[in-house]
Every structure is written in C-alpha cells, then in structure tokens.
Amino acid sequence: MDTATEQALPRMLAGYLPARILHAAAELGVADAIGDGPADAAEVARRTGTDPDALRRLLRALAGLGLTEQLDADRFALTALGRGLRSGADGSFRDDVLLSVTAELWQAWGALGRVIRTGEPWRDAGTGLTARESALRDPVLAPKYRAAQARATAEFAAGLVRVCDFTRFATIADLGGDDGALLAAVLTAAPGARGLLADLPVALDGARAALESAGVADRCEVVAADRAESVPPGADAYLLNHLVRDLADGAAVALLGRCRAAMGPGARLLVLETVLPAVLGPADSVTYGLTDLNNLVYTGGRERTAAEYRGLLEAAGFAHVSTAVVPAAEGLPDYNAIEAEPAR
Structure with missing residues (x-):
C-alpha cells in the first residue's frame, strides 16, 4: 500500500x-x-x-x-x-444537520449492501416507509424538512424566472407545489397568468400563506391532489420540480404519462432537475455520484443524464423541446428546465 x-x-x-x-x-x-x-x-x-x-x-x-x-x-x-x-442564527445550518443524519437515514445507509444487491431503497421493517417518507411523517423533522425545501425552492425560483418565459402561458400548474414558493415566483413574473397548485392536503395551508404573501393568491387555485394517482387537467404548462429524481424509472414514466393524459394541444411540461454529466470526472463524482447513490438509498430514485431524461419523456409520449440551464449557487450543480410537448 x-x-x-x-x-x-x-x-x-x-x-x-x-x-x-x-x-x-x-x-x-x-x-x-x-x-x-x-x-x-x-x-x-x-x-x-x-x-x-x-x-x-x-x-x-x-x-x-x-x-x-x-x-x-x-x-x-x-x-x-x-x-x-x-x-435561529443568520446562516444557521442546525436544521440541515438534523435532517442529514436522521435515525432512518442512518439505518438506510447501514443497509447499503442490501440496497445495492436488490436495487431497492431501504424501508423501515415496521412501517414499510422509505427514509424520506419517514422524515415527512415525523412531527419534529417534517417542518424542518419543508422549511429547508422552501429555502432551496425560493433560491431556485429566482433563477428559473430569469431564464424561462412564463408569460406565454395562460394557466400554469405546479404539481407537488408544496410551500407555493415556486408558483408564487412564476406568477409574479407572469402577471397575466393564472396558477394551479396541486399537492397533498398536509402542504396546502403553507402554500396558501405563501401565495397570499406574494400577492398572487387571487390568481391561483389550490387543490388537494395526489400526483401518484391523478393530475388535474387543463393547464397550459405543468411544472415538476425535483419530483422525477425521487422516482425509479417505471414510476417516473407513469407520472409523466399522467401529465401527458392531462395535457391538451399546445401544452408544455417543464421538468426541473439537476442533470448528470454523461461521464463523471473526479469533481463530478463527489457532486453527483454521492447524491445519486443517496437518492437510491433514500427514495429509490436517481440522478439522470440528459439522454436518460429524454428517454423517460419519449416513453411517456413526449417530445423534447429545449433545455434551459438555471445557474445554482457556487459549488452546487446547476439546475435544468427541461421543456417537452406531447409527441405528435
């Protein structure tokens, strides 16, 4: 050695x-x-x-x-x-630490060998929940998790509206809109558009408050919906923000297929995700490789290359239109807004 x-x-x-x-x-x-x-x-x-x-x-x-x-x-x-x-300090990362080393996630990584052998995420033996699902049901961790998501979404949304023109859409639906920060930013940038935020009931009160605070609540309908079962029809644009990465390929194609079924002529889908380089260099292996493996352990999802995202879209009946890069903070991977339309 x-x-x-x-x-x-x-x-x-x-x-x-x-x-x-x-x-x-x-x-x-x-x-x-x-x-x-x-x-x-x-x-x-x-x-x-x-x-x-x-x-x-x-x-x-x-x-x-x-x-x-x-x-x-x-x-x-x-x-x-x-x-x-x-x-409570400026720049406090205490909650990030608490979320990054939960008991469930620690157990999940302890089972990495089994996860690799089976290709399936860790699940709690008693509840059958993944580590992420467990965190979202924990009365202490869930609010911290949603607050961390809200901070990240607000930063991402500010960059997204600079590179994507949302004024071309009359109705914009955010599936899994959670705290409402993304749709609030989009509707602020597109004052002539109406919004539709669809998520599980537990997220809706926070979303309504965020939309009210942004002054766009009068242009936005908030509905309880489980995207794993159905997608509200009739919007001109559908946003999927960091949702596809949490899913294995089969579940991802199923979600995209439900979006395709809900879309009318001329509607667009925007898949908002980080995109894995086709070949990972040494620095990329830290940025993407570890994150990808964590997705497998934590949710059963994965990071994907541009070609893999296009493959999912094609399997669900979409054609790729364009990809816009949304710059992230220094040291973090850029986001991508992958736009697609129903294949003809």
Whole structure:
C-alpha cells in the first residue's frame, strides 16, 4: 500500500464520525449552550443536561472539526463555523444537520449492501416507509424538512424566472407545489397568468400563506391532489420540480404519462432537475455520484443524464423541446428546465 493510500483510506473509513459528532452537537443544542462564550465545559453540560466529562470530550472533538476553539483545559468558544450550529442564527445550518443524519437515514445507509444487491431503497421493517417518507411523517423533522425545501425552492425560483418565459402561458400548474414558493415566483413574473397548485392536503395551508404573501393568491387555485394517482387537467404548462429524481424509472414514466393524459394541444411540461454529466470526472463524482447513490438509498430514485431524461419523456409520449440551464449557487450543480410537448 503506497503512502497516499495509507493516508486516504483511514480518512474515508472514519468519514461517519464527523457526521455523528455534528448531529449530536445539533441534537443536544451545544452551540446554543455555549452562546457568545467562552463557556466552561461543566456549565455547557449543565445547560444541555449531559455528562460533564463526555460533553467536554465532545467539545474537543468539535474543536478538531473547526467548530469550537479550546481556550484552556475546560473553556471553549464557538468559531465562525460553529456559530452556524446555533438555532435561529443568520446562516444557521442546525436544521440541515438534523435532517442529514436522521435515525432512518442512518439505518438506510447501514443497509447499503442490501440496497445495492436488490436495487431497492431501504424501508423501515415496521412501517414499510422509505427514509424520506419517514422524515415527512415525523412531527419534529417534517417542518424542518419543508422549511429547508422552501429555502432551496425560493433560491431556485429566482433563477428559473430569469431564464424561462412564463408569460406565454395562460394557466400554469405546479404539481407537488408544496410551500407555493415556486408558483408564487412564476406568477409574479407572469402577471397575466393564472396558477394551479396541486399537492397533498398536509402542504396546502403553507402554500396558501405563501401565495397570499406574494400577492398572487387571487390568481391561483389550490387543490388537494395526489400526483401518484391523478393530475388535474387543463393547464397550459405543468411544472415538476425535483419530483422525477425521487422516482425509479417505471414510476417516473407513469407520472409523466399522467401529465401527458392531462395535457391538451399546445401544452408544455417543464421538468426541473439537476442533470448528470454523461461521464463523471473526479469533481463530478463527489457532486453527483454521492447524491445519486443517496437518492437510491433514500427514495429509490436517481440522478439522470440528459439522454436518460429524454428517454423517460419519449416513453411517456413526449417530445423534447429545449433545455434551459438555471445557474445554482457556487459549488452546487446547476439546475435544468427541461421543456417537452406531447409527441405528435
């Protein structure tokens, strides 16, 4: 074994440790307990209801990750990075940490060998739910999950309306519209259009509030609908935002087919997704390869290449029209707005 391998392999094998350390700190509220600090480890332990010696060791581990600074044997302060673990702070990533290392997701990745052997996502032995479905039903995690989705959607929507012209459509339907942020941005950019937001009942109250806040509620109908069963007919454009990636190929074609059946002449479908490069370079393997595998474990879905998306669309009776790139934040993969029409 060469020197580079000897150094890299232990780091890879210990990769689970930082994730668990971060999650424990977020779960226990360690950053909130330190506050503006510095703070003694014993006092932080008292505030968090933890064992003083174990908590001090956690603080030292956090220092090794750059989240705390050890000032002397017992005093610690948050670093600039560590302040992001405080709840409610500007740029806080505490909820992201809690969502990224859920008990179900941890179990799911522990079953990766079985997932690879079967090609099927992990499911809870008792409920039969995937890790994502479990998170969405968890009374604590579900609001955090939806809030994280809302932040990501708002950023994406701002870029989407800059590269796609929605003024050409009279009625725009957002399937799985969730918090309403995407459709609100689209209707704001297309003041002459009407909207239709369709999602499960649990998401509709938040969607109505977002549409009201954006001043477009009077132009938007909100309906309870399960896209796994039916798609409301009659819109000129249908938006599928990060929905196809959560589905295996058969389920994806079925969803697209329901959209095709609901569409009239001249209607368009916009599939909004990241697109996998045909060949992954070293940097792409981190950005896309790990995300793709997480989709398999988490939902049973997958990242896809442009050719694979076109294949799904053709199988469902669509013809590809165009693809617009929606730039993402630095370091993140760009999104794509894949536009299709019913095949003639």
